[in-house]
Amino acid sequence: MKKLALAAACAALSFGVAAPFALLAAPAQAQTVPAAATPARVVQHYAVLVQAGYDDTLAGALELQGAVKAFAAAPSQAGLEAARKAWLAARESYGQTEAFRFYGGPIDDDNGPEGRINAWPMDESYVDSVVGSETAGLVNDRKVAITKKNLAALNERDGEENIATGWHAIEFMLWGQDLSETGPGNRSFEDFVDGKKPNADRRRQYLLVTTELLVDDLRSLTKAWAPAHKGNYRARFERGGTESLRRIFVGLGSLSRGELAGERLEVALASQDQEDEHSCFSDNTHRDAVTNAKGIQNVWTGRYVRRDGSTLQGPSLRELVAAKNGALAERTTAQIAASVAAAEAIQAPFDREITGGADAPGRQRVQKTIDSLTQQSKDLVEAAGAIGITRLTLVNPE
Known part of the structure; x- marks a missing residue:
């Protein structure tokens, strides 16, 4: 997550950054809660959606890893294109999972891997050569061991833009700098061919190791939400009652206003700077916005279309709110x-x-898009109040 002072100002409109934000409950209307839409069942179905989202993302990352291994074994233009295609496909699932952040869950608690997985913006020269500095970066420093442990330790060391791991480090390795006004980066596959560019062997190793680390981190999230895994986070979350519902709303509101509308769109709109673009190397930022917005919609409606085309549908926040205030639920859904x-x-x-x-x-x-996300964050605050959740913050719960 990009850490800028503007984010706090953006988020303060609907969700308090540090202080609790009191909510006024909306007037109740005479409706009956559908049998399936009890708070406990909504929380349980949310856990099902989370598990499915992370399972799909892991499956996509494993396909990416396979494409990266094939490319590293015999670099070619076709192999590079296959790896790029796999990265883009895996991001479609991951973007929707960002609705599961911001409340101290497995991905972003004190020990969570989010900073290794999706940190941005990235100083490309921290990792590899850039125009005007052909010897820059960890790749070109043969004193630096390219291992999972070492790269994880180097991630965000001495600066939050010193990104060494995750989606965007892999993205940079696959596309290179975006120097075009009309398209993405266009790194040559020959950057990975011995004799064509210095340290090509280390560039291949870097791509392999960062992808493996991403897979490891995503696998840890699937285990945290898998029902069969003893002592997992999911079991505690399902027992959490109203507190778990509160966390769900915090995740949706935080992504909606503070992160997506604020840091990912509003900051870039204000600066007009490519460096503030989320997926700048691949020019995939427009899809990041869509998948983040869909992730919020998935949780609100209790519906998720999986990467294989199948659909999960179950008890939702929308149904809970509709039982108290049908007009509010309809307005929020729209x-x-x-x-x-x-x-x-x-x-x-x-x-x-x-x-x-x-x-x-x-x-x-x-x-x-910013205006719509801002309004929906206000609607989500009101919706939470309608079902009795009166304290929402952007800080991680104790």
């Missing part, structure tokens, strides 16, 4: 759908969408 639609309208490349004056069509599309 606003969340509008946010997804607005995000889907953002065009690639994102770094062109954010440039120009206030009347530029791209900037208007991004601003429309």
Whole structure:
């Protein structure tokens, strides 16, 4: 997660950054809660969605790992394209799981791997050569051992932009710097061929090791939410009652306003700087926005379409809120759908969408998404109040 002072100001609109934010419960309406939509069953189904999301992401990362291994064994343009395609496919699942963050769960508690998995923005020169500095980076420093343990220790060392691991380090290795105004980075596969570029052997090793570390971290998350794994987080979460419901709302609200609308869209819109773009090397930022918005929608509606096309559907927050205030539930559902639609309208490349004056069509599309996400965060606050959840914060619970 990008740590900028502006994020606090963005998040404060709907969710307190450090102080509890009191909520006024909406007037109850005379409706009956469907038998399946009890608080306990909503929490249990949420755990099912989380497990499925991480399982799908792990499956995608394993396919990425297979493509990376094949490419590293015999670098070619076709192999590089296959690895890029696998990275993009795996990100579709991962983006939706970001709705499961921000409340001190397995991914981002004090020992969680989120910083190794998805930290950004990234100083490319920390990892490898860049234009104007051909010997920069860990790849070109043969004194640095390229191992999982070492790269994990080096991640964000001496600066939050010193990203050494995760999705974006892998992205940079596959695409290289984005030096084009009309497309993504265009790293040559020959960067990984011995004799074509210095330290090609280390570049192959770096790509292999960072991908393996990503798989390890994602596997730890699937275990934390797997029902058969004794002593896992899921069992405690399912017993958490109202506190677990509160955490679910904190995750949705924090992603909606503070992270997606704030740090990922609003900061970039204000700076018009490619360096503030989330997936800048692959030009996949527009899809990051869509999948994040869909992740919120998945949790709210209790519905998730898996990577194999099958659908999970179960007791949802929407049903709980509808039993107290049907109009509010309907309004929140419509606003969340509008946010997804607005995000889907953002065009690639994102770094062109954010440039120009206030009347530029791209900037208007991004601003429309920000505005919709901001409104939905307010609706989520009201929805939480309608079912008796009166304290929401962006800090991790004790």
